[in-house]
Amino acid sequence: MILALPSFRSGFAACCAIMASFASGPCAADEPNWKPLFDGRTLSGWKITNFGGEGDVTVGKDSIILDYGSSLTGITYTGELPTTNYEISLEARRLDGTDFFCGMTFPVADSHCSLILGGWGGAVVGLSSIDGHDASENETTQYYKFNADQWYKIRLRVEPERIQAWIDDKTWVDQDIKGRKITTRGEVNLSKPFGISSFETRSELRRLQIRELSAK
Numbered sequence: 001m002i003l004a005l006p007s008f009r010s011g012f013a014a015c016c017a018i019m020a021s022f023a024s025g026p027c028a029a030d031e032p033n034w035k036p037l038f039d040g041r042t043l044s045g046w047k048i049t050n051f052g053g054e055g056d057v058t059v060g061k062d063s064i065i066l067d068y069g070s071s072l073t074g075i076t077y078t079g080e081l082p083t084t085n086y087e088i089s090l091e092a093r094r095l096d097g098t099d100f101f102c103g104m105t106f107p108v109a110d111s112h113c114s115l116i117l118g119g120w121g122g123a124v125v126g127l128s129s130i131d132g133h134d135a136s137e138n139e140t141t142q143y144y145k146f147n148a149d150q151w152y153k154i155r156l157r158v159e160p161e162r163i164q165a166w167i168d169d170k171t172w173v174d175q176d177i178k179g180r181k182i183t184t185r186g187e188v189n190l191s192k193p194f195g196i197s198s199f200e201t202r203s204e205l206r207r208l209q210i211r212e213l214s215a216k
Helices: 008-023 026-030 186-191
Strands: 046-048 057-059 064-066 072-077 086-097 102-108 111-119 124-128 152-159 162-167 170-176 195-199 201-212
Touching: 057 072, 064 072, 064 195, 072 186, 086 102, 086 195, 102 152, 102 186, 111 152, 111 162, 124 162, 124 170, 186 195, 195 201
Parallel strands: none
Antiparallel strands: 046 072, 057 064, 064 201, 072 195, 086 152, 086 201, 102 111, 102 195, 111 124, 152 162, 162 170
């Protein structure tokens, strides 16, 4: 008796189908979707933050440009946001200047905090503030040489007991916040509940998006 063996072509197709089923399995299906926070053309959903002395805010080609301010220039989101179990990502770069090009203020439960990139003379990375200590003087303080005109991919995760942040997929903040006092510095209070600002620096932002995470 001669058995009919599947052809190489049909066997290869079956293998591909199996691999595809793994790729679209529970892990892929459960991954939350990113939602855009910036339409790439207008400031719809945002307002220019009235710091006093702020520079111009313009929309370029799929990006937002924050010009020099005296001292802060920024934008504040006017829509609804979760207060925990979420991630925000964007790309940012310093066009000119020597201080922070991305000061991202965000909700943390019933309070707020700020992720600072390039502060205190251009290199400090950290959270402001933890137990009253800002990004230059708490356990999240780190230093990084940011190059002018270079885009950096930034991702922030807020959970009930932890704040994490990545730059170009490398972890830079992994902070346990259980029992800690989380606040902002007074200068950026107008950025609440969610806003991004620069300090005496010209910067550019793009690809702002958010996704909600499942509670653990």
